[in-house]
Amino acid sequence: MKKIVKAKINGILIRAEEGTTILDAAKKVQVKIPTLCKHPDLKPSASCGLCIVKVKGSNKMLRACCTPLDEGMDIITHDPEIVDIRRTVLELILSNHPNDCLKCDRNNDCELQKLVADFGIRQSPFTQVLRDLPIDNSTKAVELEPQKCILCGRCVDVCQNRQDVWALSFLERGMQTRISPAGDILLNESPCVKCGQCSAHCPTGAIVEQDDIGKVWEALLDPDKYCVVQIAPAVRASIGEAFGLTGKNMTKQLYALLRRLGFKAVFDTNFAADVTIMEEASEFEERLIKGTKSLPLITSCCPAWVDFMEKFHSDMIEHFSSCKSPHEILGVLSKTYYTQKNGLDPSKITMVSIMPCTAKKYEITRSNEMSASGFQDIDIVLSTRELARMIKQAGIDFLSLPDEEADSMLGEYAGAGVIFGATGGVMEAALRTAYYFVTGTDLGKVEFESVRGLKGIKETEIEVAGKKIRIAIAHGLGNVEIVLDKVREAKKNNQEPPYHFIEVMACPGGCVGGGGQPYMVTDELRLKRAKVLYQDDTDKQIRCSHQNPYIKRLYTEFLEKPLGPKPEKLLHTKYTPRPIYKR
Amino acid sequence: MTEPKLSEDIKKVVEKWRNKKGSLVMILHEIQNAYGYVPRETSLELSKYLDVPLAQIYEVITFYNYFKLEKPGTHRIAVCMGTACYLKGAPVILQELKELLDVEEGHNTKDGLFALDVVRCLGCCGLAPVMMIDSKVYGKVKKEEIMNILSEYGKEE
Known part of the structure; x- marks a missing residue:
């Protein structure tokens, strides 16, 4: 047990576990110390200086975000002098921050703007000096506007330490300090994998998702276009947050909403996740039983992970599932199977994907296989955050919408499809079906508790037909190397592979913690979102992809058999090593 | 040391400093002294050779005025x-x-x-x-x- 320390905050006696920061301890006495650079999900960087407090007996002010509470401390969090200093800190930040608020992506959703409002700043005592730094929108996924950067370091921390990508860095020092890829190249020329974690953690409008709402409105207005839409698993668990509802499954309201926005058909990515499982579990069965290709099999649903692998771990290409990600599969099915069945012209279809992700914006043009239908399979990708804005623009009272169902049959999913949005979910879904493929019988209990949860690397063994299947699950790209190094090591020594099956999701927590999800994510929130998905799974009559009657029908009517020539052409892709730096 | 690549000479420099604390700065010093700047090609090679991200190398290079990224004028x-x-x-x-x-x-x-x-x-x-x-x-x-x-x-x- 941890030692308990006693201290005083604003005269109130407090007990807290040793190591608790003053910032967290203050919450226990109903005091909110203002912060700007501190994100609850990241280590404190102590760069902004807004959270300074006075400690009796010390003549300097301490930063509450990174100072642990000490025995006997007597702390003042607010007095006129402290408030005045905090105001000066904000005024100094504003002195090189553009006054673009009204036209900024983060208007009304900006941590700096909120603090400036709270402090009632009305004047600019310091001359404004704006840095002449260009906007970088080279990636199609995120947009970097370094002029709006307050140098809190969150994006750099998450990019370097959480994700191990090292696309973003601090260049130069003092007044010249800026965030940029090494050597002022474009993000698209850097190792950036478009995961968007930088944008999800940025307190201001310095890094935002590429806004594609305009394109969607335009398509919806065009009488020549037949607009269809799909929602990813993780979106239903988080979109409510933008309207003040946490931990609520919004699937049915989303279906209703998307129809009201003007989409002619509303599909669910979960259906395609079931297709992914049919293909991926078949691949696994082939590798495991027939030994056609080497083990382990590695999942490929996450485009940021795919990009990361192609750049940093291209020696793993042979282990990669060739299966496309679910939304790409739904895209190609909507422009082939769906149009053929309904007598529609695929060239008129505009397919919009609502994703928790920024990398999906990149994925839709990543290779020729993303146009397997003969047209670009997905036309536009919107992140959860963009959809929330679109709902507000449309003036729809989202939370009061009636329940509706998705359009058959690209909207009918098994429980396995919906858990794709949480780390371990793809593995669990695949195991349910792979078990059936290998043994010919269904599992008694379909839940695999050991693959759930937020541990960075999850390893477990599962028995299938008397054979022990070793699996590993990594989320957050920083956890990948340890797993892959074990595979490499075994290969080098001609040993049996350490795992049979590996799942990787680029974002911490999987898609529920995606780079396009609502702001201020913490592990607590990731778990809440995941819980929504697991509940949706539990509530489903059909839990396994291969039992989904619409999946069976899709294969009978159209795809024939998993890994057959038609799936091969439409549902699978190729990978290629890519340079880490283009220049 | 004439070619802006990770020539044999630089490899020697790297080996000299490898596994020593603060080695990156010392290696960059030797490169700067030899060429008058730190060529991007060299940094890219160095990144692979030392298994240090290029971003980190650039954070160091751009922090200190002493290091130059451009070939100096005559x-x-x-x-x-x-x-x-x-x-x-x-x-x-x-x-x-x-x-x-x-x-x-x-x-x-x-x-x-x-x-x-x-x-x-x-x-x-x-x-x-x-x-x-x-x-x-x-x-x-x-x-x-x-x-x-x-x-x-x-x-x-």
Whole structure:
């Protein structure tokens, strides 16, 4: 047990576990110390200086975000002098921050703007000096506007330490300090994998998702276009947050909403996740039983992970599932199977994907296989955050919408499809079906508790037909190397592979913690979102992809058999090593 | 050490410093001293060789003024901005140089003939304002003389 320390905050006696920061301890006495650079999900960087407090007996002010509470401390969090200093800190930040608020992506959703409002700043005592730094929108996924950067370091921390990508860095020092890829190249020329974690953690409008709402409105207005839409698993668990509802499954309201926005058909990515499982579990069965290709099999649903692998771990290409990600599969099915069945012209279809992700914006043009239908399979990708804005623009009272169902049959999913949005979910879904493929019988209990949860690397063994299947699950790209190094090591020594099956999701927590999800994510929130998905799974009559009657029908009517020539052409892709730096 | 690649010479330097604390800065020093700058190709190679992300190498290079990312111009102009020179009109001299050469401080002219730098004190305040080109000192510089001074450095090489 941890030692308990006693201290005083604003005269109130407090007990807290040793190591608790003053910032967290203050919450226990109903005091909110203002912060700007501190994100609850990241280590404190102590760069902004807004959270300074006075400690009796010390003549300097301490930063509450990174100072642990000490025995006997007597702390003042607010007095006129402290408030005045905090105001000066904000005024100094504003002195090189553009006054673009009204036209900024983060208007009304900006941590700096909120603090400036709270402090009632009305004047600019310091001359404004704006840095002449260009906007970088080279990636199609995120947009970097370094002029709006307050140098809190969150994006750099998450990019370097959480994700191990090292696309973003601090260049130069003092007044010249800026965030940029090494050597002022474009993000698209850097190792950036478009995961968007930088944008999800940025307190201001310095890094935002590429806004594609305009394109969607335009398509919806065009009488020549037949607009269809799909929602990813993780979106239903988080979109409510933008309207003040946490931990609520919004699937049915989303279906209703998307129809009201003007989409002619509303599909669910979960259906395609079931297709992914049919293909991926078949691949696994082939590798495991027939030994056609080497083990382990590695999942490929996450485009940021795919990009990361192609750049940093291209020696793993042979282990990669060739299966496309679910939304790409739904895209190609909507422009082939769906149009053929309904007598529609695929060239008129505009397919919009609502994703928790920024990398999906990149994925839709990543290779020729993303146009397997003969047209670009997905036309536009919107992140959860963009959809929330679109709902507000449309003036729809989202939370009061009636329940509706998705359009058959690209909207009918098994429980396995919906858990794709949480780390371990793809593995669990695949195991349910792979078990059936290998043994010919269904599992008694379909839940695999050991693959759930937020541990960075999850390893477990599962028995299938008397054979022990070793699996590993990594989320957050920083956890990948340890797993892959074990595979490499075994290969080098001609040993049996350490795992049979590996799942990787680029974002911490999987898609529920995606780079396009609502702001201020913490592990607590990731778990809440995941819980929504697991509940949706539990509530489903059909839990396994291969039992989904619409999946069976899709294969009978159209795809024939998993890994057959038609799936091969439409549902699978190729990978290629890519340079880490283009220049 | 002539080729801006991770030549055998640099490999030796790297091996000398490998596994020592602060080795990256020391390696960069040796590269800077040898080439007069740290070429991007070398940084890219170094990144692979040391297994240090390029971003980290650039964070170090751009933090310290000593490291340059551009190949230095043939002739280095150093304009003194020490107190005496500053008061005696060094800013005017610097501005004139910038205009005549169409270059910002810390950078090279397009033809690569000159590199323009600002320095803190050249130690001959009595001659203020002072500038140096390579190792030659010009004292009591007047704005009107600069064109003539520069013309001494034709494209003889």
